[in-house]
Amino acid sequence: MGKRKALIAGNWKMYTTVVDGCRLALDVANACSDFDDREVLIAPPFTILSEVAHVLADSKIIVASQNVCWAEKGAFTGEISPVMVKAAGGSAAIVGHSERRQIFGETDELINNRLKGSLAFGLLTILCIGETLSEREGGQTLTVLEDQLRKGLASLTATDMANVVVAYEPVWAIGTGKTASKEQAQEAHAFIREIIGEIFEKSIAEQTRILYGGSVKPSNIDELMAQIDIDGALVGGAALDAESFGRIINYK
């Protein structure tokens, strides 16, 4: 089995408007060396998806939406469809981010629908999962991860998995400055890979990229990426600074 291609993804959340977003995208593009062992993805806010995609048109950077609906079109106020993402120049989407789950009440079933719709229209899709602090302290981490994974990936086929990336993001580590230790992250990633192997088969699990997210920064990216089951990072805060994100992309 060849090594999985790494993926460094920047989630801009609800930050940036057109001028600073395009500037940031350009600076990130300039910070990317021409690697063939890693890919870079940026998820700007919906409102500047097409401008950012335009700025990045000559780069290899993948442009993603931060969420996506399952339907092509219809009466879904406030949503954006996979077709709209593609028309705006995007080719990927994030679903199930903990902020969607915690603040906006998105359930595993809803997220599974988003994932299936996103895949049906050919988007590379990052499914986020992760336990809260009280779940970790209560010893429920692995149970929660297994549950979110099984429900999130429900009714997907092995073929679908070629376009699925899983992001392990412990909720207690997001935006808090607290990173999971490399051992905690590796343990969770190995477990996630094992469950994917149970749901599909071992070879699918071996091919699936699993990203770590939660206070990833220039100072911890190298040790995280050195873990055998960590295939990349989903970066929030540090992705808003081209120098920091550039350093993360250029991890050693």
Ligand code: PGA
């Ligand atoms: P953070 O966010 O890097 O700011 O912790 C990560 C995320 O929410 O994807």
